[in-house]
Amino acid sequence: MGDNKIDFLISHSKTIKCLYYHTLLTSTEVSNHTGKSIPNVIKTLNEMIAEGYVEEKGLANSKGGRKPLNYSLVANTHYLLSVAMDQFSAQMVLVDMNNQFVTDVARYGFELRDLQTDKFIEYLNHFIKASGFAKNKIIGIGITMPGFVDTEKGVNYTYLKVAGQTLVEYIQQNISIPVFLDNDSTAIALAEQKFGVAAGIKNVMVLNLGWGIGLGMILNDKIFRGNNGLAGEFSHIPLFKNGKLCTCGKHGCLETEASLIAVTAIAKQGIGQGEITSLANYEDIDADIIINEAIKGDRFSVKLISEAAYHVGEGLAILIHLMNPAAIVLSGKGSVVGKLWLAPIQQAINEHCIPMLTSHTTFIISELNTRAQLIGGAALVVENFGKNLESKLNEIEDQVSV
Amino acid sequence: MGDNKIDFLISHSKTIKCLYYHTLLTSTEVSNHTGKSIPNVIKTLNEMIAEGYVEEKGLANSKGGRKPLNYSLVANTHYLLSVAMDQFSAQMVLVDMNNQFVTDVARYGFELRDLQTDKFIEYLNHFIKASGFAKNKIIGIGITMPGFVDTEKGVNYTYLKVAGQTLVEYIQQNISIPVFLDNDSTAIALAEQKFGVAAGIKNVMVLNLGWGIGLGMILNDKIFRGNNGLAGEFSHIPLFKNGKLCTCGKHGCLETEASLIAVTAIAKQGIGQGEITSLANYEDIDADIIINEAIKGDRFSVKLISEAAYHVGEGLAILIHLMNPAAIVLSGKGSVVGKLWLAPIQQAINEHCIPMLTSHTTFIISELNTRAQLIGGAALVVENFGKNLESKLNEIEDQVSV
DNA sequence: ACTTCTTTTTTAAATTTTTAAAAAGTTTTT
DNA sequence: AAAAACTTTTTAAAAATTTAAAAAAGAAGT
Numbered sequence A, B: 001m002g003d004n005k006i007d008f009l010i011s012h013s014k015t016i017k018c019l020y021y022h023t024l025l026t027s028t029e030v031s032n033h034t035g036k037s038i039p040n041v042i043k044t045l046n047e048m049i050a051e052g053y054v055e056e057k058g059l060a061n062s063k064g065g066r067k068p069l070n071y072s073l074v075a076n077t078h079y080l081l082s083v084a085m086d087q088f089s090a091q092m093v094l095v096d097m098n099n100q101f102v103t104d105v106a107r108y109g110f111e112l113r114d115l116q117t118d119k120f121i122e123y124l125n126h127f128i129k130a131s132g133f134a135k136n137k138i139i140g141i142g143i144t145m146p147g148f149v150d151t152e153k154g155v156n157y158t159y160l161k162v163a164g165q166t167l168v169e170y171i172q173q174n175i176s177i178p179v180f181l182d183n184d185s186t187a188i189a190l191a192e193q194k195f196g197v198a199a200g201i202k203n204v205m206v207l208n209l210g211w212g213i214g215l216g217m218i219l220n221d222k223i224f225r226g227n228n229g230l231a232g233e234f235s236h237i238p239l240f241k242n243g244k245l246c247t248c249g250k251h252g253c254l255e256t257e258a259s260l261i262a263v264t265a266i267a268k269q270g271i272g273q274g275e276i277t278s279l280a281n282y283e284d285i286d287a288d289i290i291i292n293e294a295i296k297g298d299r300f301s302v303k304l305i306s307e308a309a310y311h312v313g314e315g316l317a318i319l320i321h322l323m324n325p326a327a328i329v330l331s332g333k334g335s336v337v338g339k340l341w342l343a344p345i346q347q348a349i350n351e352h353c354i355p356m357l358t359s360h361t362t363f364i365i366s367e368l369n370t371r372a373q374l375i376g377g378a379a380l381v382v383e384n385f386g387k388n389l390e391s392k393l394n395e396i397e398d399q400v401s402v
Numbered sequence C: 001a002c003t004t005c006t007t008t009t010t011t012a013a014a015t016t017t018t019t020a021a022a023a024a025g026t027t028t029t030t
Numbered sequence D: 001a002a003a004a005a006c007t008t009t010t011t012a013a014a015a016a017t018t019t020a021a022a023a024a025a026g027a028a029g030t
Helices: A004-011 A013-022 A027-034 A038-051 A117-131 A167-175 A184-195 A260-272 A287-296 A299-323 A333-352 A369-383 A387-401 B004-011 B013-022 B027-034 B038-050 B117-131 B167-175 B184-195 B260-272 B287-296 B299-323 B333-352 B369-383 B387-401
Strands: A054-059 A069-073 A079-085 A089-096 A106-109 A138-145 A179-183 A204-209 A213-219 A222-224 A327-331 A362-365 B054-059 B069-073 B079-085 B089-096 B106-109 B138-145 B179-183 B204-209 B213-219 B222-224 B327-331 B362-365
Touching (some): A004 A038, A004 A387, A013 A038, A013 A069, A013 A369, A027 A069, A079 A117, A079 A184, A089 A117, A106 A117, A117 A167, A138 A167, A138 A184, A138 A369, A138 A387, A179 A184, A179 A369, A184 A204, A184 A222, A184 A327, A184 A369, A204 A299, A204 A333, A213 A299, A260 A287, A260 A299, A287 A299, A299 A327, A299 A333, A299 B299, A327 A333, A333 A362, B004 B387, B013 B038, B013 B369, B038 B054, B079 B117, B079 B184, B079 B369, B089 B117, B089 B369, B117 B167, B138 B167, B138 B184, B138 B369, B138 B387, B179 B369, B184 B204, B184 B222, B184 B327, B184 B369, B204 B299, B213 B299, B260 B287, B287 B299, B287 B333, B299 B327, B299 B333, B327 B333, B333 B362, B333 B369
Parallel strands (some): A079 A138, A327 A362, B138 B179, B327 B362
Antiparallel strands (some): A054 A069, A079 A089, A204 A213, A213 A222, B089 B106, B204 B213, B213 B222
């Protein structure tokens, strides 16, 4: 079958992508991004204007010549549903074709490891209904979450497992909207690359500082996922001989010394041993509290974060040796205290890295913060405009007609 | 100016590359490799036949239809000079357009860290003259060597440094043939990808088992070099808290426990302490001797190799976590005892890797052995057919006409 | 041996894409 | 304020590429 409108969209996916990622572009800029000639681009753009997907948005500035027309996507032709999950909640937001949030960010709480897929689908349906937007206006859902995710297959090997079917298939069957699944850290890397501080840098390591330490890699300007989508398992590289058992079942993972979970455990131990710290004022402490007290200046809290950061730095030293990145971005929830991490990381790097290599790598703190993962989820859908979206739409159509 | 013949070659570089890498292809296969339509491919091929670069080579088999014509490059239109260096010597060979060695492999001995660039150029001139082939038939020189190499810039930051000029520029000025420089391990990875066991695999880690432990990475079907060509510094990832000073100036590098240099040092120490081993029969031992005795079955030698291999495995566990490769190839000189490495590496992987990840990665032992680096050097020149070759030829022409 | 089916090659037509040049709109200079 | 310089847009022509159909060559079955 194949909807003509959709075919049209898909055949112009390159143009859509660059307009989505840059919001406002001139024909020359689109030409540069797509690699097509200017007459070609203008023809395409005019076709898209005729179909209502693109609009002219005034004139851009020029440095001595005719002012070029600005083009952008019409914001309300379609919407992207971004679902950003972590261990304890799913955040959802609807994003328009200009990468703007058009709803409030909704939050559904749970324990991820106990979450049932059907419950999750309930949340999705609830959010869509509550959003007030027409369901058929939602062109795709981008779900980003922790765990071992194979984006191509549409499976999370760790959470939300469905028997006999992929998670993506299952959700699609129940919601009838194309679904794309990806790892949380990869989504954050995508967000940083398209809209954040990693924009325009070809080789970037994006750290997702959260409960664990996630890693999204941009190599040669492309998100790198490895052979089965499992690349970037930074949190569990075997780095320490500390004998500590990790949640993954192995010993001495980076996570056992450097994650916020480890930090919290060490903090509790310290308090028990009578450390002088404002943390002692709390009945029960968690990572957020430690971060807050560290920001306020509590010595013990700062020391805890610093020590974790140093260990992250040890891991990063290895990463730099292997990947020779132009930049390392500190992103994710934990990046709000980015500056606290920076000095100890730098120190570890200096101690463990060959100077030749460190001199080529700079550290950057994210400005997207908590929005990164949501932005990445929407971008994930846009990234799949084209062949992938087409085949998912066909799947859904087949299934409805059966 | 630009030679017409060369312009012709360069404009058909895609076709040349796939014919070089596969030796014998049908028009359909060329079409698949280049992404061009069959009429287009056949037109190109016929043009190249007219120019003498391609020839028809009989008919290929067919499963029920007209037999397709085979095409291949004419072997003797040009030659590629491959120079494979290690710490103690440079091997040189001339390779034809069918990837066949057309001279014996010449060997020039030296201490790399003491080698002067002018002496090296002497060797090159000597080899070219002694080869008996016309210099203008040599279309490019591929030099592959240890050290921090920036291929794009044409510099080795570690060896053969030239003041005020890049190494590549300097050699080109003296030899008047385009020169391409790359890291030895990267070259080996390229060889394995194009002609070896890594062919057709999209994400492969190629280990260069030699004096150090080099790493060449194939990511998404492409050689990955990092932001400044320095990626793959596997040998110096900080992995141990052993306090041992490494040649790089840092402490605890993988190399301090796992390289053949480290193995040799440990062996000498063991002999001094009266270990019962056939190694004791030698006046002075080196890595080759240990490898040979290990093959012959000397327990102590096997144990030494095994321990080194286990440490390599610890490093590989990290690599697998980060890159999720489909395969890890054991190549380089040391791969002749590939099977000796395999079991202890596997054991380390099992101990330090999340099973989910190991199950997706297979180990393969190279079949290219000592020829890998030489093949890679020639392939390096072929890889640069196109823009890069053109600009180097222009540089040389400008310089001659001045 | 003949027919039927496949696959490759060739040919011609259609389409896409680029190139080049002209026209139109701004800024800077005189 | 007018001219010159510079850009972007538009248009038209040329070139490249692909598509589709026909022809040729061989394999497999009857």
